[in-house]
Amino acid sequence: MSAPAPILRMSGIGKQFPGVQALDGVDFRLLPGEIHALIGENGAGKSTLIKVLTGVHDIDAGEIELAGRKVVFASPLAAQQAGISTVYQEINLCANLPVAENIFIGREPRRLGRIHWKEMRRRAAELLTRLEIDIDVSAPLSSYSLAVQQMVAIARAVDIDARVLILDEPTSSLDAGEVAQLFRVMRRLRDEGIAILFVSHFLDQLYEISDRMTILRNGRLVGEYLTAELPQVELVAKMIGRELADLERLEGRPYAGEGKSAPLLEARGLGRAGMIEPFTLGIGEGEVVGLAGLLGSGRTEIARLLFGADHAGQGSVWIDGEQVGLRSPRAAVRHRIAFCPENRRAEGLIPGLTVRENLILALQAARGWTRPIPRSKQEELVEKYITALNIRPADPDQVIKNLSGGNQQKVMLARWLILQPRLLILDEPTRGIDVGAKAEIQRLVTELSDGGMAVLFISAELEEVLRLSHRVGVLRDRRLIAELDNDDDLTTGDLMETIASGAAS
Amino acid sequence: MSALLRHRLFWPGVVLAGLLLLNVLMTRNFLAIEIKDGHLYGSLVDIARFGAPLILVALGMTLVIATGGIDLSVGSVVAIAGALACLRIGDLNDQNSVGGVLAAVGISLGLAVLLGGWNGFLVAGAGIQPIIATLILMVAGRGLAQLISDGQIITINSGPYKLIGGGYWLTLPFGIIVVLVVLALTAFLTRRLALGLLIEAVGGNAEASRLSGIRARGLLVTVYAFCGLCAGIAGLMISSNVSSADGNNAGLWIELDAILAVVIGGTSLAGGRFSLGGTVLGALIIQTLTTTIYSIGVPPETTLLFKALVVTVVCLLQSPAFRAKVFHRRRRPSASSTASEGKVKVPA
Known part of the structure; x- marks a missing residue:
């Protein structure tokens, strides 16, 4: 397979946010007529790379070449006009408008200055037929499933003369049948010569649809691989950042309890x-x-x-x-049952309240508001858990948003441990x-x-x-x-x- | 001194003191309080007495705002409560019968609680944004008040009813006593019992509160119902004071004054921490301002402008960012922590 010249080439891309090097010397290329998966754990830099590519962020270092010419995108619109279209996870179309209008919004076919509705519907139907989607283009978009809405978004992107199509987690809210439908459309577009960048967390899907993969980790490039040549287990190791050979045995803890009886x-x-x-x-x-x-x-x-x-x-x-x-x-x-959620900031902390108030919250909620915990009891409990978990600063009246992440987490733990x-x-x-x-x-x-x-x-x-x-x-x-x-x-x-x-x- | 400066009621206190001082300079015997016929009289007493409905409405509003909501319908509830009470009393054979007046008061307060609970249901049960949910009753409530009073101003002549807004008890105006009782009750429920903590938790982070096992829905309905009750009592006071009910104009725009009082008192519109003392102070500032406008003879056509100017000054003084900009140069470095107090620290 002789590789054609890349339609898109990004080299040495660097992007810094306050306190974080989001991308560091990342190279990336896209060939026409391929589906290329961009892979990495959360925080690896996938979304930053996409945002840089689509003109949402500017770059601190490196350059982007599109079809052999160096480009700088000042805005998402500029990227779109250059032929880079993006379909995001959350579809940003107008669900209340008909399908045809969604496809042609902002560039409606006109005749004598007036919108030529019939022509618009005809062209929309034609476009969707090309993608093997058979729907009524005059029905509102909201009357179709998420998968169809996604494909309408893709149709719109493709019709704006896209040479590069970016699909950012398009399958995360689709069921198996809808995914298959989406993949059929993607393959068809690939065969027409469009370069598709595909992001997904589902390994099976990556292996099913992609031709090539680029793996990022901690803002750096791990490597570019042909999907057929990279076994899944190696992919996982590369994402997480450990080579299989390096893995050390860790001590397991035998379970002392009764086991599976009850x-x-x-x-x-x-x-x-x-x-x-x-x-x-x-x-x-x-x-x-x-x-x-x-x-x-x-x-x-x-x-x-x-x-x-x-x-x-x-x-x-x-x-x-x-x-x-x-x-x-x-x-x-x-x-x-107690639960310390993953997203401490959004689902755990009450940022404006003190350590003491955050700590007793679950217990107070369980008792109901008519049975307050006596102040002396509160102080005793808070004192006990601040000492036991080594929460610092050991000041019950400190507002919790001023504590470090680790100490906030300990307060969250203590909130539940109080309830035993x-x-x-x-x-x-x-x-x-x-x-x-x-x-x-x-x-x-x-x-x-x-x-x-x-x-x-x-x-x-x-x-x-x-x-x-x-x-x-x-x-x-x-x-x-x-x-x-x-x-x-x-x-x-x-x-x-x-x-x-x-x-x- | 710096502890005093940092106290969140410091600046509203300064403004209130400033307004009172202005009155002392402009009006003779402004501070004088005397007892005539066993009743307390004086300008200060008048401020408290005429401010009573606003303080009540603002108290309920404080709790609603602390949950992260807002209640625009309080003005309409004021009108409805007044109209219903006056209608019932007007229908009595003997308008001076204490039992009949109590029944009328009970029915209209019950309706006020129900209307507040309805707001709470829309917000907590149906998930409608508070500003929209209460806007419904704000608009429809005026119509309901008109319906109750049949489009007329109901005038009554009832001694017992007159007591609520215009009477005296133990030398004090009865309205002030009502305010003190409601204030004490609210403080007890929120600060002695744990209602305040749960309200602040829901307002601070609703999802985290739910995951901590707080039954936010019941809490919200309670808070909105309480706000309705406060507005209902205020409505009785207003209509009692003039012995009539005007469905159109009673309590008109009081929601805006109440929201203002809450904000001046240092409770954030974003929800979370609230201060009952601050709200009372805020309501007193607004009432004093109204009194001042009359006493120093600001031309009527510019009163709103004058009011807006004072409120702007209060809000600017309340803003940590503004204070940091204006006063920072003159402060010693040790006081600079005051300015950064209000900024959100975001640990990495």
Whole structure:
């Protein structure tokens, strides 16, 4: 296969945001007539690269060549006029307008100064037929499924004479049938010679559709590979940044409890369409169950269903052998389940309140507003947990937004520990905090489980999951695909292989 | 001294003191308070007495704003409560019967609570933005008040009813006593009991509050219903003071004064932390301002402009960013932390 000249070439791209080097010397190229996947974990620089390419951000270093000519895009409009079209995850069309108008908005065919409606509809229908989409172009866009809306957005992009089409996570809200439909359109456009840049977190989809991959990690280029030549397990290793050979064995922690006889909590066939396929998972007293998987694989979704933060569409939850309804976080708290969410800032902290108020919030909520916690009791509790978790500064009346991330996280933990939960769900409790606080939180998890608390531990760091868990559930593409006992033989390499291959090894 | 400067009620306090001083200079015996026939009289008493409805409405508004919402319908609720009470009393055979007046008061306050709860339902249950949800009742409520009073101004002549807004009890104007009772009750519910903490949590971060197990829906309905109750009491006071109910003009624009009072008192419109004391201070500033405008003889056609100017000054003084710009040069470095207090620190 003799490679044609690249339509797009980016070389040595650098982009700095305050305090962060988002992109550092990244090279990237796109060939006409190929589907090129851009891959990386969260924060790897994918979206920054796309924004630089589409003129949303300007670049600090490097240059962009389009069809052999050096270009500088001052705005998204300039990029679009040069032939680079983008379809974002959230479709930015006008759902209330007819399909045809959405396609031609801003460039309607005219006759004698008036919009030529008939011509517009004819051309829209023609365009969609070319993409093998058979819909009524005079119906409002909102009457069609998200997949069709996405394809209308693509049709619009293609019709503006696109040479480069960027699809940023187009499949994240589509079901399997819709994805297939989208892929058919993508293949057709590829065969017409358009270069397609495709971003997705779903490994299966990447392997199904892409011809070539570029992997980013921490704002740097890892490499460019032909999809057919890169096994999935190597891809995962490159994304996470460990070579298989380098992986060290970490100590597993044998589970001392009774084992599988009577789990404290059991989810049976619990699931919710579009979030997580039905799964069955049990957690025993004193057991730490880790969840491993890539971003978007359904880790957080499991946690939220078990806490009642989202409604489960199907399945049931059993506690102590009895079925319980977890319709709301409040109901979960009544069954002594606690949940530290992944996004501390948006879902955990009340930024304007003090450490003391944040700490007692869950307990006060459980008691209801008519039964205040006496001030002396509050101070005693707060004092106890500030000391126990080594929260600094040790000032209960400090406003919490002034604390460092690690200390905020400890306050979040303390908020739930006050309630003495039986099951503690931790979603990425150590992300974005410094090493010292991280070690303290890990030690705490071990101590809590030794004391009989069940812990569901979610982390993107496989080492951490392996170090703390007795058992590891592996997720991939919103499905719990394996449950592995953390015996002496389990390595992060095994986890990665399971994530990559989609089956227990 | 710096602790005093940093206190969030410092600047509103300065403004109120300034306004009072202006009055002392312009009006003879402004500060004089005397007892005539066992009743307290004086300009200061008048400010408190005429400010009572606004203070009440602003108290309810404070809690609503603390949840991150707003209630535009309070003015309409004022009109409805007044109209319904006057209608019921007007229908009595004996307008001076205490039982009949109590029943009328009870029914109109009940309706006010219901209307507030309706707002709360729209906001918490149906998920409508507070400004829109309460706008509905703001507009429709005027119509409801007109409907109740049949488009007329209902005039009554009832001694017991007159007491609420115009009477005296234990030498104090009855309205001031009502305000003190409601204020004490609110302070008890929010600060002694845990209602305040939960309100501030919901206003500070609604999703985090839900995930902490707070039943935000019930809380919001309660808060809006309380706001309705406060507006209802204010409505009774206003109509009682003039012994009539005017569905069109009673409580007109009071929602704006109430919101202003809350903001002047240092409660952020974004929700979260609230200050009942600040709100009372804010309402007193607005009432004093109104009194001042009359006493120093600002021409009627420029009163609104004058009011706007004073409010602008208060808001500028309240703004940490503005204070930092204007006063920073003259401060010693030790005081500079005052200026940065209001800025949001974003740790990386």
